[in-house]
Amino acid sequence: VLNVDLQTDATLQVDISDALSERDKVKFTVHTKSTLPNFKQNEFSVVRQHEEFIWLHDSFVENEEYAGYIIPPAPPRPDFDASREKLQKLGEGEGSMTKEEFTKMKQELEAEYLAIFKKTVAMHEVFLCRVAAHPVLRKDLNFHVFLEYNQDLSVRGKNKREKMEDFFKNVVKSADGVLVAGVKDVDDFFEHEKTFLLEYHNRVKDASAKSDRMIRSHKSAADDINRIASTLYTLGTQDSTDVCKFFLKVSELFEKTRKIEARVAADEDLKLADLLKYYLRESQAAKDLLYRRGRALVDYENANKALDRARAKNKDVLQAETSQQVCCQKFEKISESAKQELIDFKTRRVAAFRKNLVELAELELKHAKGNLQLLQSCLGVLKGDT
Amino acid sequence: MAASSPRNPPPLPGADNQDPLSEMADEDSDEGEDIFVGNSNPVAESFQTDTANGEEPADLFSEEEISTTVNSSITTTKSNGVHSDNENDLFAEASVELSMENPSTIARENPTTTAKTSGAEFTPSRTQTQPKSIEQLEEDKDEDSFDMDVAVTNPEKIGDGMNAYIAYKVSTRTTLPMFKNRTFSVWRRFSDFLGLYEKLSVKHSLNGCIIPPPPEKSIVGMTKVKVGKEDSSSADFVETRRAALERYLQRVVCHPSLLQDPDVREFLERDELPRAVGTHTLSGAGFLKMINRASDAVSKMTVKISDSDAWFDNKLQEVESEELQLRKLHAVVESLVNHRKELCGNTAVFAKSMAMLGNSEDNTALSRALSQLAEVEDKMETLHQEQAASDFFILAELLADYIRLLGAVRGCFEQRMKTWQRWQEAQSTLQKKREVEAKLLWANKPDKLQQAKEEITEWEGKVTQYERDFDRISVTVRKEFLRFEKEKSKDFKSQIVKYLESLLQSQQRLVKFWEAFLPEAKAIG
Numbered sequence: 001v002l003n004v005d006l007q008t009d010a011t012l013q014v015d016i017s018d019a020l021s022e023r024d025k026v027k028f029t030v031h032t033k034s035t036l037p038n039f040k041q042n043e044f045s046v047v048r049q050h051e052e053f054i055w056l057h058d059s060f061v062e063n064e065e066y067a068g069y070i071i072p073p074a075p076p077r078p079d080f081d082a083s084r085e086k087l088q089k090l091g092e093g094e095g096s097m098t099k100e101e102f103t104k105m106k107q108e109l110e111a112e113y114l115a116i117f118k119k120t121v122a123m124h125e126v127f128l129c130r131v132a133a134h135p136v137l138r139k140d141l142n143f144h145v146f147l148e149y150n151q152d153l154s155v156r157g158k159n160k161r162e163k164m165e166d167f168f169k170n171v172v173k174s175a176d177g178v179l180v181a182g183v184k185d186v187d188d189f190f191e192h193e194k195t196f197l198l199e200y201h202n203r204v205k206d207a208s209a210k211s212d213r214m215i216r217s218h219k220s221a222a223d224d225i226n227r228i229a230s231t232l233y234t235l236g237t238q239d240s241t242d243v244c245k246f247f248l249k250v251s252e253l254f255e256k257t258r259k260i261e262a263r264v265a266a267d268e269d270l271k272l273a274d275l276l277k278y279y280l281r282e283s284q285a286a287k288d289l290l291y292r293r294g295r296a297l298v299d300y301e302n303a304n305k306a307l308d309r310a311r312a313k314n315k316d317v318l319q320a321e322t323s324q325q326v327c328c329q330k331f332e333k334i335s336e337s338a339k340q341e342l343i344d345f346k347t348r349r350v351a352a353f354r355k356n357l358v359e360l361a362e363l364e365l366k367h368a369k370g371n372l373q374l375l376q377s378c379l380g381v382l383k384g385d386t
Numbered sequence: 387m388a389a390s391s392p393r394n395p396p397p398l399p400g401a402d403n404q405d406p407l408s409e410m411a412d413e414d415s416d417e418g419e420d421i422f423v424g425n426s427n428p429v430a431e432s433f434q435t436d437t438a439n440g441e442e443p444a445d446l447f448s449e450e451e452i453s454t455t456v457n458s459s460i461t462t463t464k465s466n467g468v469h470s471d472n473e474n475d476l477f478a479e480a481s482v483e484l485s486m487e488n489p490s491t492i493a494r495e496n497p498t499t500t501a502k503t504s505g506a507e508f509t510p511s512r513t514q515t516q517p518k519s520i521e522q523l524e525e526d527k528d529e530d531s532f533d534m535d536v537a538v539t540n541p542e543k544i545g546d547g548m549n550a551y552i553a554y555k556v557s558t559r560t561t562l563p564m565f566k567n568r569t570f571s572v573w574r575r576f577s578d579f580l581g582l583y584e585k586l587s588v589k590h591s592l593n594g595c596i597i598p599p600p601p602e603k604s605i606v607g608m609t610k611v612k613v614g615k616e617d618s619s620s621a622d623f624v625e626t627r628r629a630a631l632e633r634y635l636q637r638v639v640c641h642p643s644l645l646q647d648p649d650v651r652e653f654l655e656r657d658e659l660p661r662a663v664g665t666h667t668l669s670g671a672g673f674l675k676m677i678n679r680a681s682d683a684v685s686k687m688t689v690k691i692s693d694s695d696a697w698f699d700n701k702l703q704e705v706e707s708e709e710l711q712l713r714k715l716h717a718v719v720e721s722l723v724n725h726r727k728e729l730c731g732n733t734a735v736f737a738k739s740m741a742m743l744g745n746s747e748d749n750t751a752l753s754r755a756l757s758q759l760a761e762v763e764d765k766m767e768t769l770h771q772e773q774a775a776s777d778f779f780i781l782a783e784l785l786a787d788y789i790r791l792l793g794a795v796r797g798c799f800e801q802r803m804k805t806w807q808r809w810q811e812a813q814s815t816l817q818k819k820r821e822v823e824a825k826l827l828w829a830n831k832p833d834k835l836q837q838a839k840e841e842i843t844e845w846e847g848k849v850t851q852y853e854r855d856f857d858r859i860s861v862t863v864r865k866e867f868l869r870f871e872k873e874k875s876k877d878f879k880s881q882i883v884k885y886l887e888s889l890l891q892s893q894q895r896l897v898k899f900w901e902a903f904l905p906e907a908k909a910i911g
Binding site: 192196199200203204206207210211213214216217218220221224225227228231232234235238239241242243246247250253257346349350351353354357358360361362364365368369371372375376378379382383 | 704707708711712714715718719721722725726728729732733735736739740742743745746747748749751752755756759871874875878879882883886887889890893894896897900901903904907908910911
């Protein structure tokens with residue numbers, strides 16, 4: 001499971017204790033343990049769906065007070081479509097394969113379904129844990145409502161008009177993004193962060209896509225080995241000659257090695273692909289923070305210019321002064337928290353990569369050694385017989 | 387896709403190798419490399435991965451089966467090698483055996499007690515003085531053993547444009563007296579190999595011999611080569627073909643009867659071979675198609691010869707069922723090869739991507755670790771590529787060979803059926819002639835009667851001849867089949883073991899890669 005190395009804190013602990021997959025939705029049981037006085041009880045659970053997580057995330061994004069923070073990225077929508085399609089195809093093709101093959105494939109697909117399910121639970125959980133670990137966001141009222149209110153939050157999905165509005169907002173944002181990105185920052189720290197994040201985000205995006213493709217090929221190869229094992233088994237059971245016994249032993253070997261190969265692909269998925277995907281989203285959230293600061297800077301600079309003009313004309317000076325002060329405060333507030341957020345982001349990122357890369361290497365080693373042992377012992381038997 | 391890794395020359399013979407033949411091979415060979423590595427197993431490899439452990443050249447005298455029927459067929463070397471010409475032959479004794487009911491018990495009995503009625507005596511071989519049972523012939527080991535090794539190497543493109551072709555060096559090393567030298571090489575092209583196959587088929591397939599089929603023609607593959615496409619796919623194609631031709635030739639020379647055929651000798655020895663004609667129309671695959679069509683026609687008739695034929699029935703069924711499974715297996719292995727190649731490509735791309743990410747990362751230790759990870763992935767790419775090559779050259783090609791061979795085996799069985807039918811038809815013709823004779827006797831027509839009697843005698847002769855042919859082909863088919871099974875068993879075992887060893891080496895390297903990376907990962911932070 002992806003771990004982003006968060007501080008666990010006794011005053012507020014959140015996890016997803018259960019999840020249920022229904023026809024086209026997943027119901028998460030969000031479980032909270034808290035000593036904070038804000039809650040009626042010390043321990044309680046509610047059931048939430050994906051849309052309600054999105055509502056919570058969006059409420060953070062839209063909240064001006066949080067402009068200076070990296071908003072924990074929203075979990076991706078649970079997507080069982082591909083898996084469900086495969087299960088359906090299997091059901092349709094049941095007549096064309098042997099009972100063993102069918103059972104085997106069914107088990108495979110069910111395991112795959114379960115893996116996707118576990119992943120989506122983990123990603124929703126990570127989001128909540130990130131919020132709970134954040135010194136400011138954890139106090140958010142919407143968050144508390146999300147955790148405690150034991151009825152449906154009635155957050156319907158966005159309707160068409162709202163989606164259109166979002167779309168235009170994003171268009172404006174990216175145009176702005178280009179604008180603010182072009183303005184060189186006086187502050188070296190932020191200038192460096194801007195350059196760094198723009199490049200890093202693109203490269204993480206690329207690495208994430210490519211890791212997915214690589215892992216898919218790996219899974220396909222493991223599936224092929226599975227079918228080889230089955231066919232060898234059939235060949236081996238046709239007679240009791242020497243060579244048939246040989247086939248049976250090799251079939252058994254491939255059965256075991258392909259399980260390991262499938263695990264290798266799954267572990268690469270968890271420790272590498274998911275890690276990259278997560279940091280793709282987090283680096284975007286960090287970019288969004290920089291954008292908001294950039295916007296505040298532009299507003300501040302505009303307010304300065306307006307003040308200069310007002311003073312020159314000696315008209316509406318007080319108004320311009322107030323406006324300028326507000327912009328200044330906003331900008332400075334954002335800058336201050338943004339700096340800390342970006343430093344924390346780096347710390348978290350380094351820790352997460354370290355943990356996952358170490359675990360990845362350890363698992364790869366474990367699996368390679370497992371394979372090695374299987375191959376050595378099988379070869380020993382096969383060569384001894386002949 | 388990276389270019390295929392270059393083949394390393396086989397290890398030179400070690401100092402403790404007493405074999406004088408290998409030294410001679412060095413003298414003969416232009417490149418100074420000993421191309422004879424491994425035993426004379428039909429799929430002894432010339433293709434080597436760079437992880438080949440320095441095995442000593444295996445015992446060259448390990449080919450037991452060659453010795454068996456060589457004993458019995460030594461007598462036929464003076465003839466042109468076609469057994470059917472030889473009346474006074476070993477099959478006479480065998481035909482007696484087959485008149486018994488259960489073929490499987492026959493071979494176990496001491497043949498001296500059963501060899502009787504047939505006038506022809508078994509011509510003793512050089513070292514044996516008594517007739518042997520089929521099983522004894524098969525179990526003989528190291529009798530008059532000799533070695534015979536062939537290799538197909540050095541593919542060279544000759545000429546340009548659409549008339550270009552690839553010439554292969556065919557090298558032989560042998561102690562057989564029938565060859566002029568002990569080691570020699572000739573240059574042959576693909577159509578020469580096909581030509582050899584056709585000559586052998588024409589002569590031997592009617593006897594029930596299992597003629598090893600050559601690799602198939604490939605217009606696409608060859609066109610690429612002719613056009614001069616210098617990429618890895620045409621290099622792969624040439625290497626695949628070279629290896630397949632080598633295995634084909636090794637199987638031919640392993641076959642005791644075929645080895646005696648002068649066409650084989652000519653193929654191996656003669657400097658300039660007349661260009662094989664008609665291979666445009668009748669390629670190896672074409673010939674096989676002919677056999678397959680014929681076998682389809684025959685199998686449509688549900689003929690059961692007799693109870694003693696159950697053995698042949700069962701074996702044919704086994705062959706058909708096995709061919710089906712091998713085709714399935716081959717398809718899956720091809721899928722694996724493709725996925726591994728895909729994995730190889732995707733890993734390379736991912737490695738570059740990780741390297742870029744490592745460059746962007748501003749934490750020094752993490753940046754270095756990511757670069758190291760990129761290097762590990764790069765090494766994995768090489769690993770996957772080599773593994774895909776193993777998947778293909780060791781496993782997929784083995785399966786493809788045996789799918790073709792099983793087709794030849796089926797052809798063999800169908801030949802036997804045709805022989806039986808001819809006998810049956812002759813018997814029914816004879817019957818008709820006798821009826822005609824009877825009618826003529828009744829009708830009292832002396833002239834026609836004389837003719838009828840002549841025809842009866844003629845057909846009686848044919849019936850006897852065809853019966854003997856059938857018995858003879860049954861013996862051959864059975865012997866061929868048992869030999870084939872043995873070869874197949876050996877082939878599969880040795881190739882699969884080789885494949886597993888390649889897998890093992892991959893995993894060993896994987897362990898090294900990750901063991902080297904782990905401390906780098908731990909050093910982050």
